[in-house]
Amino acid sequence: MGNKLVDLRDARFAINDQLKISELFAYEKFSDYSDNEIEMAIVTAEKLAVNEYYPINEVGDKTGVRFEDGKVTVPPEFHAAYKKFCEGGWTAPAEDYDFGGQQMPTMLNYLAQMLFFAANQSLMVYTCLTHSAGKVIDIFGTDEQKSKYLEKIWDGSWGGCMDLTEPEAGSDVGAIRTKAIPNEDGTYKIKGNKIFISQGDSDLTENIVHLLLARIEGDPEGTKGLSCFIVPKFRVNDDGSLGEHNDVVCTGVEHKMGMKGSATASLAYGDNDNCIGEMIGGRCKGIVTMFNMMNEQRIVVGMEGISMASSAYLHALDFARERKQGVAFGQKTGPQVSIIEHPDVRRNLLLMKSYTEGIRALLLYAAKCLDLKEISADEAERSKYGDLVEMLTPICKAGGSDRGFEVCATAIQVFGGYGYCQEYYVEQLARDCKITSIYEGTNGIQANDLLGRKIVMRDASAFAVLIDEIRSAISLAAGIEDLASYAADMKRHVDQFVAVSASLRARLKENAYLTYAWATPYLAVAEDIAVAWMLLWQAAIASEKLRAGGASEADAVFLTSKINTAKFFVSSILPQVTGRLDAIERNDDAILKMEEKFFID
Numbered sequence: 001m002g003n004k005l006v007d008l009r010d011a012r013f014a015i016n017d018q019l020k021i022s023e024l025f026a027y028e029k030f031s032d033y034s035d036n037e038i039e040m041a042i043v044t045a046e047k048l049a050v051n052e053y054y055p056i057n058e059v060g061d062k063t064g065v066r067f068e069d070g071k072v073t074v075p076p077e078f079h080a081a082y083k084k085f086c087e088g089g090w091t092a093p094a095e096d097y098d099f100g101g102q103q104m105p106t107m108l109n110y111l112a113q114m115l116f117f118a119a120n121q122s123l124m125v126y127t128c129l130t131h132s133a134g135k136v137i138d139i140f141g142t143d144e145q146k147s148k149y150l151e152k153i154w155d156g157s158w159g160g161c162m163d164l165t166e167p168e169a170g171s172d173v174g175a176i177r178t179k180a181i182p183n184e185d186g187t188y189k190i191k192g193n194k195i196f197i198s199q200g201d202s203d204l205t206e207n208i209v210h211l212l213l214a215r216i217e218g219d220p221e222g223t224k225g226l227s228c229f230i231v232p233k234f235r236v237n238d239d240g241s242l243g244e245h246n247d248v249v250c251t252g253v254e255h256k257m258g259m260k261g262s263a264t265a266s267l268a269y270g271d272n273d274n275c276i277g278e279m280i281g282g283r284c285k286g287i288v289t290m291f292n293m294m295n296e297q298r299i300v301v302g303m304e305g306i307s308m309a310s311s312a313y314l315h316a317l318d319f320a321r322e323r324k325q326g327v328a329f330g331q332k333t334g335p336q337v338s339i340i341e342h343p344d345v346r347r348n349l350l351l352m353k354s355y356t357e358g359i360r361a362l363l364l365y366a367a368k369c370l371d372l373k374e375i376s377a378d379e380a381e382r383s384k385y386g387d388l389v390e391m392l393t394p395i396c397k398a399g400g401s402d403r404g405f406e407v408c409a410t411a412i413q414v415f416g417g418y419g420y421c422q423e424y425y426v427e428q429l430a431r432d433c434k435i436t437s438i439y440e441g442t443n444g445i446q447a448n449d450l451l452g453r454k455i456v457m458r459d460a461s462a463f464a465v466l467i468d469e470i471r472s473a474i475s476l477a478a479g480i481e482d483l484a485s486y487a488a489d490m491k492r493h494v495d496q497f498v499a500v501s502a503s504l505r506a507r508l509k510e511n512a513y514l515t516y517a518w519a520t521p522y523l524a525v526a527e528d529i530a531v532a533w534m535l536l537w538q539a540a541i542a543s544e545k546l547r548a549g550g551a552s553e554a555d556a557v558f559l560t561s562k563i564n565t566a567k568f569f570v571s572s573i574l575p576q577v578t579g580r581l582d583a584i585e586r587n588d589d590a591i592l593k594m595e596e597k598f599f600i601d
């Protein structure tokens, strides 16, 4: 058995055979890459994840973050692992060479991150947020801001964080009250409070660069009046050295159900009237500035969820082979057999395998779209991949996190009573995973985004681009005798999905309130369609490979496993979309009638 984080045999099949990462080497940006470099990077990432990140994940959960005398300390073991992560160049691998990046294809970067997230979500969140902050500066910063902050952020010596949430402003970002008051020198005095800020403070790095949303006095209410500010924990002198402590004070850390090694801080800015920030991205452009990055970050959060799920699945698989209960099916006596022999356990494992492999492939596909929307020479192609990224963002975020949590919960089920106990790792994975459906825009907000924005975008043409891609995979599978009936089933479900989507678009104009009540079931349908799309596509490739002959015994087992996984998902899980779509189409108004007063307590 390989590592217990990510099945790299499967991931290599996805990036090489299905998504053809080598096609990217033809582009100038990735011309330094070859199959060899890709393989070296995967092996290096695996070693770091397995040897440094994974062994300290449980320790981090037990020790947790401490807040004493106004200072936040991370689990001590995190420091050495983080140093190795930075030394390995993993803080900004996909960024341009200019400030120390490696211009790595996003697909490869995602695969490496899947290993790291699976190994230690708490520790990865620090680097992840640092990357987000760096990316905002990279895209929107002035040359001066880039040279002041970017090198230290990309090499990991400074951390970064994204400061949006306030007690009265969670999903409702427009309700932010933090103020920015212009100074004569062009800087701003920041005044306000934020909560729930990941890496809002910690001792992991020598400085922390806050990217913060605030409103300049007199600017409009709501999101359109927000601007974005860079607020360093320690001010930066002209020569790049650290200056005095800015007036950003950590007032506490949250005690969470999971991700205990990740500092989630409450912050007060300007209590001493001396918190200085500099604007980035333009006045009242805060949402555009922040959300440019947050959209990609949403895909990354889906990746967090499915990476922990991947580890939960591999741990459950191991356990199901080891744990013996009951005798062979249909026998009254005999030796105890491994629980993997029992049909219900086998079904649970297959469900976990399907979601893990299907959503992993979807994320890697989204990574390829992210690169092609930037580097393709053809404008129509850039637009196509841009549309796909828009469509896939809520599906990846919610699919990775909701299905990821479902996989972690199923892993606990496979472990039985042991799974419910703290000594068994899957319990931690489930706790750590839950947050992914909440932060970076709750999955309720993702559902609203898919229904209210994405499927109506540009007269539904972005939706049509996605459906065309799905139909190409169906055609591929339809041409293979063994898969033809599964392709026909899939086509029927996709046809129903397209018809119901058209009806929802019309209903949004007639009765938006009732229509939005279907947003979450509709998103769940989109997730299952997307998983079936990836699995069927992979099965078609696996069938072709088997038919070509020459596969080793191990390869034949792997390829047959891919085909069986797709058949299981399309025949046993995908039909659930029909029930959901029927309910959406029926559009019963019980939700409308169920006014607040009928919820009797």
Ligand SMILES: Cc1cc2nc3c(=O)[nH]c(=O)nc-3n(C[C@H](O)[C@H](O)[C@H](O)COP(=O)(O)OP(=O)(O)OC[C@H]3O[C@@H](n4cnc5c(N)ncnc54)[C@H](O)[C@@H]3O)c2cc1C
Pocket: 129, 161, 162, 163, 164, 165, 169, 170, 171, 172, 195, 196, 197, 198, 199, 256, 259, 264, 435, 438, 439, 440, 441, 442, 443, 444, 445, 448
């Ligand atoms: C561990 C952790 C780390 C975090 N890290 C960060 C960070 O680094 N930076 C940062 O700025 N924030 C961070 N957050 C905050 C996080 O983004 C918010 O918790 C999240 O956006 C939800 O806001 P809320 O908690 O106020 O919930 P609310 O907005 O009050 O939502 C409560 C419920 O109502 C639903 N709801 C609310 N509005 C709507 C609507 N319009 N339509 C449908 N449903 C709706 C939600 O889906 C949810 O189910 C973090 C939170 C946690 C717990």
